[in-house]
Amino acid sequence: MRADAIAGPRNEAGLKALLPLLAAQFGSRFQTSEAVRGHHTHTTTYLPRQLPDGVVFVESADDVKAVVRLCATHRVPVIPFGIGSSLEGQVNAPSGGISLDFSGMASVIEVNPDDLDCTVQPGITRESLNAALRDTGLFFPIDPGANATIGGMTSTRASGTNAVRYGTMKDNVLALTVVTANGEEILTAHRARKSSAGYDLTRLFVGAEGTLGVITSVTLRLQGIPDVIAGGTCHFDSIDAACRAVIMTIQLGIPVARIELLDAMQVRACNAYSGLTHPEKPTLFVEFHGSAASVDLQSAEFAAVVAEMGGSPFRWTADASERAQLWKARHNAYYACRALAPELDALTTDVCVPISRFADCVVETQKDIADCGFLAPIVGHAGDGNFHVLVLLDAKNDADVERVEAFVARLNARALSMGGTCTGEHGIGQGKKAFLDAELGGSVGLMRQVKAALDPDNIFNPGKIF
Amino acid sequence: MRADAIAGPRNEAGLKALLPLLAAQFGSRFQTSEAVRGHHTHTTTYLPRQLPDGVVFVESADDVKAVVRLCATHRVPVIPFGIGSSLEGQVNAPSGGISLDFSGMASVIEVNPDDLDCTVQPGITRESLNAALRDTGLFFPIDPGANATIGGMTSTRASGTNAVRYGTMKDNVLALTVVTANGEEILTAHRARKSSAGYDLTRLFVGAEGTLGVITSVTLRLQGIPDVIAGGTCHFDSIDAACRAVIMTIQLGIPVARIELLDAMQVRACNAYSGLTHPEKPTLFVEFHGSAASVDLQSAEFAAVVAEMGGSPFRWTADASERAQLWKARHNAYYACRALAPELDALTTDVCVPISRFADCVVETQKDIADCGFLAPIVGHAGDGNFHVLVLLDAKNDADVERVEAFVARLNARALSMGGTCTGEHGIGQGKKAFLDAELGGSVGLMRQVKAALDPDNIFNPGKIF
Numbered sequence: 001m002r003a004d005a006i007a008g009p010r011n012e013a014g015l016k017a018l019l020p021l022l023a024a025q026f027g028s029r030f031q032t033s034e035a036v037r038g039h040h041t042h043t044t045t046y047l048p049r050q051l052p053d054g055v056v057f058v059e060s061a062d063d064v065k066a067v068v069r070l071c072a073t074h075r076v077p078v079i080p081f082g083i084g085s086s087l088e089g090q091v092n093a094p095s096g097g098i099s100l101d102f103s104g105m106a107s108v109i110e111v112n113p114d115d116l117d118c119t120v121q122p123g124i125t126r127e128s129l130n131a132a133l134r135d136t137g138l139f140f141p142i143d144p145g146a147n148a149t150i151g152g153m154t155s156t157r158a159s160g161t162n163a164v165r166y167g168t169m170k171d172n173v174l175a176l177t178v179v180t181a182n183g184e185e186i187l188t189a190h191r192a193r194k195s196s197a198g199y200d201l202t203r204l205f206v207g208a209e210g211t212l213g214v215i216t217s218v219t220l221r222l223q224g225i226p227d228v229i230a231g232g233t234c235h236f237d238s239i240d241a242a243c244r245a246v247i248m249t250i251q252l253g254i255p256v257a258r259i260e261l262l263d264a265m266q267v268r269a270c271n272a273y274s275g276l277t278h279p280e281k282p283t284l285f286v287e288f289h290g291s292a293a294s295v296d297l298q299s300a301e302f303a304a305v306v307a308e309m310g311g312s313p314f315r316w317t318a319d320a321s322e323r324a325q326l327w328k329a330r331h332n333a334y335y336a337c338r339a340l341a342p343e344l345d346a347l348t349t350d351v352c353v354p355i356s357r358f359a360d361c362v363v364e365t366q367k368d369i370a371d372c373g374f375l376a377p378i379v380g381h382a383g384d385g386n387f388h389v390l391v392l393l394d395a396k397n398d399a400d401v402e403r404v405e406a407f408v409a410r411l412n413a414r415a416l417s418m419g420g421t422c423t424g425e426h427g428i429g430q431g432k433k434a435f436l437d438a439e440l441g442g443s444v445g446l447m448r449q450v451k452a453a454l455d456p457d458n459i460f461n462p463g464k465i466f
Numbered sequence: 467m468r469a470d471a472i473a474g475p476r477n478e479a480g481l482k483a484l485l486p487l488l489a490a491q492f493g494s495r496f497q498t499s500e501a502v503r504g505h506h507t508h509t510t511t512y513l514p515r516q517l518p519d520g521v522v523f524v525e526s527a528d529d530v531k532a533v534v535r536l537c538a539t540h541r542v543p544v545i546p547f548g549i550g551s552s553l554e555g556q557v558n559a560p561s562g563g564i565s566l567d568f569s570g571m572a573s574v575i576e577v578n579p580d581d582l583d584c585t586v587q588p589g590i591t592r593e594s595l596n597a598a599l600r601d602t603g604l605f606f607p608i609d610p611g612a613n614a615t616i617g618g619m620t621s622t623r624a625s626g627t628n629a630v631r632y633g634t635m636k637d638n639v640l641a642l643t644v645v646t647a648n649g650e651e652i653l654t655a656h657r658a659r660k661s662s663a664g665y666d667l668t669r670l671f672v673g674a675e676g677t678l679g680v681i682t683s684v685t686l687r688l689q690g691i692p693d694v695i696a697g698g699t700c701h702f703d704s705i706d707a708a709c710r711a712v713i714m715t716i717q718l719g720i721p722v723a724r725i726e727l728l729d730a731m732q733v734r735a736c737n738a739y740s741g742l743t744h745p746e747k748p749t750l751f752v753e754f755h756g757s758a759a760s761v762d763l764q765s766a767e768f769a770a771v772v773a774e775m776g777g778s779p780f781r782w783t784a785d786a787s788e789r790a791q792l793w794k795a796r797h798n799a800y801y802a803c804r805a806l807a808p809e810l811d812a813l814t815t816d817v818c819v820p821i822s823r824f825a826d827c828v829v830e831t832q833k834d835i836a837d838c839g840f841l842a843p844i845v846g847h848a849g850d851g852n853f854h855v856l857v858l859l860d861a862k863n864d865a866d867v868e869r870v871e872a873f874v875a876r877l878n879a880r881a882l883s884m885g886g887t888c889t890g891e892h893g894i895g896q897g898k899k900a901f902l903d904a905e906l907g908g909s910v911g912l913m914r915q916v917k918a919a920l921d922p923d924n925i926f927n928p929g930k931i932f
Contacts, residue, residue, distance in 0.1 A: 114713060114822035157662040168660050170669070173638060186908040192818040193850045194634050195887035196623040196673055198894055198902050198931055199913045203636070203669035207662055224719045247580060253690045253756070256720070290719070291767070297759050352658040356580035384659045420662035429663055436664055442652040446920065447665045453919030454912065465664055 001405065002398070003048040006430045008095035008463045014074035015053050015096060021070055022054060022098065029057040029104075033424065041092050041100040042084040046148070046347045046395045047430060052079055052093035059104040061177065061185050062217040063446060068214060068459075069183035071098055077462050079211045082152030083125060085144075087348050088429025089210050090156065094463035102151055108132045109217060117174055117191055119123025119219040129220075138222040141166040144425065145334065151215050155205030156427040161330075164250075164383030165257040165289065168345035168425070170206050175219040178205055178212075181455050185216060193221075204450070209427050210461035212454045226289035229257075230299055231323040232316025234306045235281040239263065239366070242282040243359035245309040246382040250355060254301050258287040259383040260330055263366060266337070266377035270329035273336035278329055279312070284382065285330045286316070287323075333379050337390045340375050345395035349408050349431075352386040352424025361418055362387060365411055372407055384426035412438070428465045436465065467871065468864070469514040471518055472896045474561035480540035481519050481562060487536055488520060488564065495523040495570075503835060506565040507558050508550040512861045518545055518559035518909060525570040527643065527651050527682040533648035534553045534862045536924075537697050543928050545869060546676045547619030549591060551610075553814050554895025558676055558930035566680060568617055574598045575683060583640055583657055585685045588617025596725070604688040607632040610891065611800065617681050620685055622893040623673030624859045627796075630716075630849030631723040631755065632689060634891070636672050636887065641685040644671055644678075670916070675893050676927040678920045692755035695723075696765055697789040698782025700772045702746040705729065705832070708748040709825035710846040711775040716821060718766050724753040725849040726796055729832065732803070732843035736795035739802035745778070750848065752782070753789075799845050803856045806841050811861035815874050815897075817881035818852040818890025827884055828853060831877055838873055852890035879904070896932045902931065 022030045027327045031037075032054045041049040053076075056067050071078045077097025082089060093099065102123030111118040113136045118128060127147045130139050144160035152158070154176070159168035166172065175189035185234060188201040205212060236242040237260075246259055261284055262270065268280045284306075288298040295318060303314040317323050329336075338346055362378060369376045369389070380387030389411065394400045412422040412435045422428075422435035437444055448466060451458075488496045490725060498520045507515040519542075521532050537544045543563025552555060559565065568589030577584040579602045586595060593613045599797075610619060610626035618624070620642070625634035632638065641655035654667040671678060702708040705727075712725055727738065727750055729734050734746045750772075754764040756862045762782060769780040782791050795802075804812055834857070835842045848855030855877065860866045878888040878901045888894075888901035903910055914932060917924075 037577045112820065112822065114717075115820040116717065117820070157660075157666070159660055163660060167637075170660075170666065171633075180912060184908055186912060187906065188909055190882070190887055190905070191820045191885045192852075192881075192887045192890065193821070194623075194629060194636075194818055194852065194890050195627055196889045196893040197887050197898070197905055198673075198892050198910065199678075199916060200623070200636065200666075200669045200673055201909055201912060204916075207664075207666055212665075224717055226719070251580075251582065251690055253692070286821070291763070293763050294760065297757070297763070301757070352582040352660055354578065354583070354657045355659070358576065386658075415658075416656070419657045421656055421658045421663050424658060424660050424664045425662050427662040432663070435878065439663055440653065442650055443654055443667055444664065446646060446652060446667060449919045450665060450670075450916060453915045 001431065002045055003050065006047065006089065006094050006463065010096045011075050014076045018070055018074040019054055022056060025066060026056055031055045040081045040101065043089065043091055044443035045087050045089050045431065046345050046393065047089040047092065050092040050094045052099040053096045055099040055101050057101045057104050061179065062393050064100065064179045064214050064216050065183045065185060067098060067100060068179050071459050072181060072183060072457060075457050077461060078214060078459055079461050080125065080214050082149030085148045086152060086156060086429065087426045087454060088425060088431035090464055092430060102149060104281065111136055113138060115191060117219060118222055118412040119217055120150055122215045122218055123149050125149050125151065133222065137225055139225050140220055141223050142169060142172055150218050154206055154215055154218055155209050157425065159425045161258045161260055163381060163463065164259055164316065165255060170203055172221045173202055173206050174220060174221055176202055176205050176215055177217040179216055181459065186457050191219060205245035207427065209429065209464050211451060211465055212460060216308055222428045228292045228295045228318050229287060229289055229323065230295045230316050230318040231287040231327055232314055233283055233285050233326050234311045234314045235279050236309065236311045237281060239282045239362050240359045241309045241311065242284055243362065243382065245284065245305050245311060248305045248385055248422050249302060252301065254298055256286055256302065256383060259290040260285040261380035261382040263378040266333060266379055267329065269336040269340050269377050270332060273339045274328055274332050276329055285327055337377050341392045343421045344392040347391045347393055347404055348388055350386060350388045350410065350424050351386040351411055351420055351422060352384060353415050353420030355385040357420065358382060358385045361414055364414055365389060368407060368410060372403065374407065384424065386462045421459065430464060433466065467513055467897065469516065469520050472513065472555065472560050472929065478544045479539050484536055484540040484542050485520055488522060491532060492522055497521045506547045506567065509552050509555065509898065510814065511553050511555050512811050512859065513558065516558040516560045518565040519562045521565040521567050523567045523570050526840040527645065527718055530566065530645045530680050530682050531649045531651060533564060533566060534645050536665060537925050538647060538649060538923060541923050543834040543924060544680060544925055546617065546680050547742060548589065551612035551614045551624060552618060552895065553892045554897035556893060556895040558896060559838060568615060577602055579604060581657060582688045583685060584688055585683055586616055588681045588684055589615050591615050592619065599688065603691055605691050606686055607689050608635060608638055616684050620672050620681060621675050622685055625891045627724045627726055627847060629847060630725055631721060636669055637670050637867045638687045639684060640667055640687055640813050642668055642681055643683040645680045645682055647925065651682060662791030671895065675895065675930050677917060677931055694758045694761045694784050695753060695755055695789065696761040696782050696784040696791055697753040698780055699749055699751050699792050700777045700780040701745050701749040702775065702777045703747060705748045705828050706825045707775050707777065708750055709848065711750065711771050711777060713821055714771045715768060717851055718767065720764055722752055722768065722849060723755040726751040727846035728796065728799065729828065732799060732845055733795065735802040735843050736798060739805045740794055740798050742795055775907055778909050803843050807858045810858040813857045813870055814851060814854055815877065816854045816890050816892050817877055817886055817888060818850060819881050819884045819886030821851040823884035824848060827880055830880055831855060834873060834876060837868065840873065847927040850890065890922045896930060899932065
């Protein structure tokens, strides 16, 4: 996608008035150098960068309120920035504006071990949170791969490898504080595990990609660290057999914690990158969480499913280092893909379909990739019917970009035709705006009504989702 | 609460113009007799009835669209009616208007066994749905006690006994179709297990109590019927010990399917009603779902927790009729309460607190009940920190009503002071409007903005939530 295709209008007069005010209020915590502004559009997307006009390094909700009030007065965009791991251009500034850097709001505010919850500032990363939780015997399970911030994960409704067991951010955020368009901070819910008190504003802000307000704290559900974590792999002669093993696993209610599919091209890439010797066939990587007895039971039940579907014998272990070795291919999948052609750029896209159509969607997509001659391995969160294609391309070659974008359009149409969605976990951002209308039609009008009601001057992350 | 305290303005001119149009369009499917109108405010609440001006027996989404368009044109309220089991006045018509009876929209539209989902019309009850699903090996788990409709359960964000294992309606609705204020039907999502495509309109309508639109179909997640269902009971010398057993069970990650607390007064009522001989002590009723081996394991782990907390030996069985016998007291709890004083009315209320405060909240509430001299047993969905108090009162005696409402106000304040919510599963309706502001403050303003944006003429179930 070319920069001009995703550019928006700039309010030059508002910006001219605003920047000196931010400099006066925030001093060295307000930065306008090109290097700093450029860093705040750094993402893993192939989309062109669109720099903000300045970056405020916020340290408190009061800072956020102050910036939002100033930006509202001068009608200048506000773009929250976590760590820059979003994939669909969520932190670009197509109309310019002010990036809010949350690295100074990265603390754990409180942990309530008896209630299995905690409240954090949005700038904390999931790995830092889990490090801070270690002594409590609890952990935060959602793992999108990247060491993303909790605020960013909340805003994109992230999920990842173990959503099949623990759900997505939608299921694991109990409450939020959010600075709204009038510069006030609201609390969307308290810490009770469930509530029927009014509209579910928590879920309205989860996945809103910063377009309705700026999140200033997140209350999360936590899980007990399992006594035992067991993992293993098995391979199949066809994608279809691998997917049918997944469907049966889910239908039998085996509480698998992760069940990941790598296609043959992805396994080949991983073998080359990490010096592994996995058979270059569709492969499932599986993990079980529980007591020793429970994990034994789950593994035996899963092994029976694999045998019934004609897979290779299921090898698994509860030994942490052996498990890490078995799972190494999965963990390095992204880097292994990039290593296939280090000189190229990468477009990572995701779709999600009802699980019964997972095999169809993957097989048809593989055929499309082969027809195009792309280097484009597939990794899937199979238990949810969600998969990623990483397409290697030269982002500076317009023809190359057009061919890949046409492939993505076909992939999304394929997922929609199977009852699926154009994004299971990456969000709409800039990259998937064209597909949202195709997917939800009249509902997008309702979303626009909500956006207009809560952000009448369109200051919150404009140019995203719509 | 007296009728005048919950009455709203009536648009007499609009009603006068509308009623003949509905009669002309719907013939005998439009009813205005007092008996029919009265039936459509029948609920299990103590609140006074407020009759609609007419009832349309809808049979299709087109019927719903037609009624909404006519009501929008004439600015007359639209009040969806499922089966009348709501508890906070959700189906009352404080400003008059048209009740939509969904008994003629009670079909299963499709079942997708491979995807563990189904789509139904909103008028189907959960028991009818489960009867229809029986041959598929799947079931819909949410069980609020009453045989409520799926539309009603969606609109109140219902949950019940097994939410501790399977979540609430928020977690089990995949997608909705909804008729909005312009009379158009929108689809909020497709059937993929997860999506990050735009705002989560599904969750916005779940729990909106019919104030944002009228639901015309619901797509639900289903679960495999467990191979084995095991159940049992145990009692404790104190509420505190019973609650600590629950906390430990949750913290250990034992995947209990139901864990219900009955206080001593409730056990006494159940013994009297059903001729049982449970020790009249705080008692836990527990259920496990899984394979035979998994259920054995869970039961043994739970028995160890009970022993550590000084409870009675945990008696359990996987035999269906023995389990039904063990659970009989829990199943009849409501009727047993009513039988304590059949001449009185009942107010059923619910609060939900973080589980670490569950014991405190129940103990303080018991003391309050004793100080008031109420007949008011407690039943709790302990695993979620959610409990109900059923207070017997004479609803025609204003002084009695005032004393009970003061008790409910103290109960809600107590739950809020412990980080909880004024309603875990019944919703706000008319009965809890006063407490929503105390609970969520500034967020209520945001909810009002959403309401005004999506229902500018306030035709959808006015006088509820706000």
